[in-house]
Amino acid sequence: xxxxxxxxxxxxxxxxxxxxxxxxxxxxxxxxxxxxxxxxxxxxxxxxxxxxxxxxxxxxxxxxxxxxxxxxxxxxxxxxxxxxxxxxxxxxxxxxxxxxxxxxxxxxxxxxxxxxxxxxxxxxxxxxxxxxxxxxxxxxxxxxxxxxxxxxxxxxxxxxxxxxxxxxxxxxxxxxxxxxxxxxxxxxxxxxxxxxxxxxxxxxxxxxxxxxxxxxxxxxxxxxxxxxxxxxxxxxxxxxxxxxxxxxxxxxxxxxxxxxxxxxxxxxxxxxxxxxxxxxxxxxxxxxxxxxxxxxxxxxxxxxxxxxxxxxxxxxxxxxxxxxxxxxxxx
Amino acid sequence: xxxxxxxxxxxxxxxxxxxxxxxxxxxxxxxxxxxxxxxxxxxxxxxxxxxxxxxxxxxxxxxxxxxxxxxxxxxxxxxxxxxxxxxxxxxxxxxxxxxxxxxxxxxxxxxxxxxxxxxxxxxxxxxxxxxxxxxxxxxxxxxxxxxxxxxxxxxxxxxxxxxxxxxxxxxxxxxxxxxxxxxxxxxxxxxxxxxxxxxxxxxxxxxxxxxxxxxxxxxxxxxxxxxxxxxxxxxxxxxxxxxxxxxxxxxxxxxxxxxxxxxxxxxxxx
Ligand SMILES: Nc1ncnc2c1ncn2[C@@H]1O[C@H](COP(=O)(O)OP(=O)(O)OP(=O)(O)O)[C@@H](O)[C@H]1O
Ligand SMILES: [Mg+2]
Numbered sequence: 001x002x003x004x005x006x007x008x009x010x011x012x013x014x015x016x017x018x019x020x021x022x023x024x025x026x027x028x029x030x031x032x033x034x035x036x037x038x039x040x041x042x043x044x045x046x047x048x049x050x051x052x053x054x055x056x057x058x059x060x061x062x063x064x065x066x067x068x069x070x071x072x073x074x075x076x077x078x079x080x081x082x083x084x085x086x087x088x089x090x091x092x093x094x095x096x097x098x099x100x101x102x103x104x105x106x107x108x109x110x111x112x113x114x115x116x117x118x119x120x121x122x123x124x125x126x127x128x129x130x131x132x133x134x135x136x137x138x139x140x141x142x143x144x145x146x147x148x149x150x151x152x153x154x155x156x157x158x159x160x161x162x163x164x165x166x167x168x169x170x171x172x173x174x175x176x177x178x179x180x181x182x183x184x185x186x187x188x189x190x191x192x193x194x195x196x197x198x199x200x201x202x203x204x205x206x207x208x209x210x211x212x213x214x215x216x217x218x219x220x221x222x223x224x225x226x227x228x229x230x231x232x233x234x235x236x237x238x239x240x241x242x243x244x245x246x247x248x249x250x251x252x253x254x255x256x257x258x259x260x261x262x263x264x265x266x267x268x269x270x271x272x273x274x275x276x277x278x279x280x281x282x283x284x285x286x287x288x289x290x291x292x293x294x295x296x297x298x299x300x301x302x303x304x305x306x307x308x309x310x311x312x313x314x315x316x317x318x319x320x321x322x323x324x325x326x327x328x329x330x331x
Numbered sequence: 332x333x334x335x336x337x338x339x340x341x342x343x344x345x346x347x348x349x350x351x352x353x354x355x356x357x358x359x360x361x362x363x364x365x366x367x368x369x370x371x372x373x374x375x376x377x378x379x380x381x382x383x384x385x386x387x388x389x390x391x392x393x394x395x396x397x398x399x400x401x402x403x404x405x406x407x408x409x410x411x412x413x414x415x416x417x418x419x420x421x422x423x424x425x426x427x428x429x430x431x432x433x434x435x436x437x438x439x440x441x442x443x444x445x446x447x448x449x450x451x452x453x454x455x456x457x458x459x460x461x462x463x464x465x466x467x468x469x470x471x472x473x474x475x476x477x478x479x480x481x482x483x484x485x486x487x488x489x490x491x492x493x494x495x496x497x498x499x500x501x502x503x504x505x506x507x508x509x510x511x512x513x514x515x516x517x518x519x520x521x522x523x524x525x526x527x528x529x530x531x532x533x534x535x536x537x538x539x540x541x542x543x544x545x546x547x548x549x550x551x552x553x554x555x556x557x558x559x560x561x562x563x564x565x566x567x568x569x570x571x572x573x574x575x576x577x578x579x580x581x582x583x584x585x586x587x588x589x590x591x592x593x594x595x596x597x598x599x600x601x
């Protein structure tokens with residue numbers, strides 16, 4: 001019993017239960033064969049796509065801020081790579097650097113506005129979201145005259161960023177996702193920087209008085225979210241040999257839902273990388289796994305909505321448990 | 332008995348056209364509890380925020396160990412050993428005791444990029460620090476701050492400040508939201524801090540709490556220092572009057588106390 005109670009108090013508890021719940025639901029009501037689902041690539045590819053962005057977004061949300069401009073940054077990264085190395089035919093390395101640079105710049109812009117003004121970051125990044133959508137659309141029309149740009153990447157770039165692995169249809173970004181998850185886990189839970197981020201999310205003023213460079217950390221986190229998004233866009237352009245202008249609106253919600261299902265508190269100060277990772281997996285299984293069920297695909301959003309509400313309710317009550325936890329007096 | 336740790340000389344503070352503090356001259360010594368008293372809006376919080384580096388005095392001088400000091404940020408005051416504990420003991424409700432105790436000064440082990448937060452040490456040190464103040468109910472550094480009682484949180488915050496070498500401890504109404512038992516815990520912690528030679532500045536609206544721990548009393552009325560006296564120099568009634576802004580409220584207070592029985596009865600009826 002103690003073991004179970006200990007598990008439930010962890011920020012990742014709700015995401016684990018959500019994952020189990022979704023799998024049970026799909027097996028019982030959708031007739032899914034678990035083996036077939038486990039071997040399928042679609043959900044894992046999708047998990048990696050949103051997961052790479054969800055990791056820094058999780059950190060940012062733990063620090064009490066939010067970034068929705070990531071939605072525009074995935075297509076921005078893709079288009080930048082394709083325009084530089086496809087349309088202008090420059091070596092792929094310039095396309096890669098270009099995509100990452102645009103991520104860093106937009107992140108700096110968001111971060112500096114966030115620390116210099118009192119405007120909520122939801123509004124700031126809503127502004128950059130819409131602005132970047134405009135830049136990407138108008139920019140590609142202006143430069144290339146098209147909304148879709150082809151790209152042929154050399155073999156090394158394919159292998160690193162846009163190939164299939166395990167001889168099947170799994171994408172190489174899955175490996176990137178796992179490596180990044182380990183790095184983020186280390187930073188968040190093992191290093192002192194994680195402690196700083198929790199403190200910033202708990203109380204900014206006290207954190208600043210304790211000597212934590214709050215502004216620099218906040219700007220850095222915005223750079224990470226934005227660059228992670230442009231990185232994913234770049235990988236997709238290299239994988240699919242082309243980039244399209246798209247809104248990326250779905251990605252925003254899917255990434256934030258994954259993070260919230262993963263037990264990160266929207267108001268900051270609480271959450272975990274394990275939770276974000278499992279939350280992302282759960283979301284991807286709901287969204288892509290539905291194709292393996294007898295359930296009509298159109299129901300997927302209903303399931304996601306219900307899962308989100310249940311997960312949030314679980315998070316609430318588990319957090320209360322964690323708060324009221326006190327060790328039993330030793331006899 | 333000794334030289335003052337912190338001293339204010341003719342300090343004024345105004346926010347634009349609003350004068351909040353007038354010509355305050357005040358000292359606090361090591362091992363002394365200075366009770367800062369006064370009605371709502373008298374300027375107590377403004378005074379301690381000035382000491383803590385949140386506000387800069389408009390004019391006047393601040394001295395620490397006899398040397399003039401000027402703080403640009405709260406961090407500067409904290410670095411000089413002036414620690415402020417706020418009403419709810421701060422701060423990070425969803426962090427563990429061990430983690431929050433060491434925010435900004437995390438103990439690490441290992442080297443290079445693999446320096447890890449030393450949770451075991453952090454938890455042990457934090458638990459030991461509060462236990463030394465007699466809060467023996469805290470035994471597990473993994474507990475979250477938000478799960479502690481108000482008094483435990485205050486005590487933890489005070490223990491933290493002293494652990495990191497605070498020489499002046501500023502407490503803004505630490506007992507305001509606490510029940511009798513919890514408040515007495517905090518008062519005991521204040522006495523322990525004093526015993527360790529820390530200068531304590533203690534703001535309260537409760538005469539009983541002030542009388543219990545105070546060595547030195549300073550009363551602010553509309554931003555001016557209306558009285559500045561040592562323990563035993565004034566009676567409880569005189570102090571109550573002063574705290575109420577100089578009006579003769581002590582009689583009323585006594586009257587209310589006589590009638591508490593009736594008052595309670597009336598409350599239940601209505
Ligand atoms: N930043 C500020 N700008 C303008 N006026 C201020 C500011 N801070 C405080 N004041 C004013 O200064 C006066 C004293 O406020 P202060 O908070 O110091 O009172 P206090 O003695 O702590 O009261 P309480 O017992 O209610 O806590 C009040 O009239 C308040 O409105
Ligand atoms: Mg006050």
